[in-house]
Amino acid sequence: MLDRKNKPLLIFGLVVMFIILVPLVLVVITSFGNQPTISLPIKGFTFEWYKNILQQPDFVDGFKMSLFVALIASFSALLIGIPAVYALTRYNLQHAEWFQSFFLSPTLIPEIVVGFALYQTAVISFKLPLLISLLVGHFLLCLPYVIRLVSASMLILDPHIEEAAWVSGCTKGQAFFLVVLPNIKASVIAAFMMCFINSFNNIPISLFLNGPALNMLPTAILNYLQNNYDPTVSAISVVLMIFTAVMMWVVEKFLGVNKLVK
């Protein structure tokens, strides 16, 4: 039986769920509609738009490029971010809070400005290749997630357990991999997911660092929408939803429980 007091809460929860889920459900429905424009209700059922995705080279190449950039950006953010967090929380650095703010600063600046600034400096002034600038942009996008999430779990980890590992015969490096990493694993995985999703879906930064051979999926979708309003966009959205969900499931499955421990 429901507690009377909980009823408003339950209703509130359902309303929120409804608001979140309805657009998603509508997208799924429209992706199967047989009219040439996105419309509701659908009149007939077809897989045509899913087939059409593969006929758009922009989508296929964009997907590959976005995947590549998201993976590189996420991993490099972890590779730089985790040691940075370790140093910030374990050594009595002077002005540690300045470093902290510095690492988090990309979150304070609108992404569109980050994109523009990178375009101005990296591409125009320093004549860096577009791909490098794009990777740097996405790396900057990812880094704050790593710093925030990992330092939260690093701070609650008892520093004495590392010392216990050293006393037991571990070098500092071994202790990091055998004792620290397994205990902050959950936050590392969470950080990876946040990085990947945000990079993969990013438009503002990619918009400025776009080029002939550098076509990212979100910008490709945006371009496509400017010329066409057919359900292909719904179909690719559904594919992306499924892709992201599967990817997260795989990460959780293979890195999540017990895997990093052993």
Added chain:
Amino acid sequence: MAKLEVKNLSMSYDGKNKILEDLSLSIQDGELVSILGPSGCGKTTTLRIIAGLLKQTDGEIIVGEKNISNLPVHKREFGMVFQSYALFPHLSVFNNVAFGLKMRKLDKKQIQEKVENVLSVTGLSDLAKRFPAELSGGQQQRVSLARALVINPQVLLLDEPLSNLDAKLRVEMREEIRRLQQELKMTAIFVTHDQEECFAISDKVAVMNRGRVEQFDTPQAIYQEPKTLFVAKFIGFENFIKVVGYDGEAYLTESNIKLAAQAKENTRYLTIRPRQIKIIETANDSENVVKGRIINRTYLGNSYRYTVKTSLGVLKVDDFEHDVLSRDEDVILELAVKNLLPLEN
């Protein structure tokens, strides 16, 4: 298992304040030595330097014949029990204990054997599969001890290992630690600020104050013959009489009274326990007799505590022989020569 020698250790965290100054300790093979002292006197600092977790500013650490002053922590082969236990949260009890053996690359069978052995000695066999979060404080403490013991360390270091336990468990655990230490004939250092705890289990006690060892002796010697004012105060002496000189037979107090006591150089104070001051009926000719007036009385269960104002200053006297005396009564006190101890500053 080896003799441990700490020679002239100095330590400063910031290059200015000396936390440890010229600290020396010599611990025989198989001895358990306690470091006793008030908060902030440098006990943990000393232990961490011995473990290699901190680098001393000056001084040497010698185990057996080997100078390990510059050996990194992971090569020292010591066992350490932390105040917070510091168990590895992601490993089972078995794997927590096996950790050090795996680092030493023992084969699986040996590890299994050694871990099982130490788990049964510490009474943890049934808990091998549990994780630290699923254990009580006392059980965690035992795992921490088992983890330190399993590598058969040259020296076992314990930093207030009992401070997180309740009173009853503390007594049980300290006896267990002592039993294991003696059974395995381990050299051990036990840090505590609890006097009773350290007297109960130690072969020797080093009383520390402000980064120095004030006295390093057996518990009996420290209890019966404290050498300095600090040690005497720390272990519960309450009467201190300042002296200004020695005339070859007796000490001269600030108020020009002669008190006979054992002659010793550098004596600044004389001390005596409250229950060793006798209330006598009539002044006799014997030495160290002083008149006084009771200014306060407290009931202590098996005795009365009188606060007596005398020409030597205010003295605390415990009496369980006489009838109850009351405030403002005049009394005659005898401070027997054999009970009056000379103290250095």
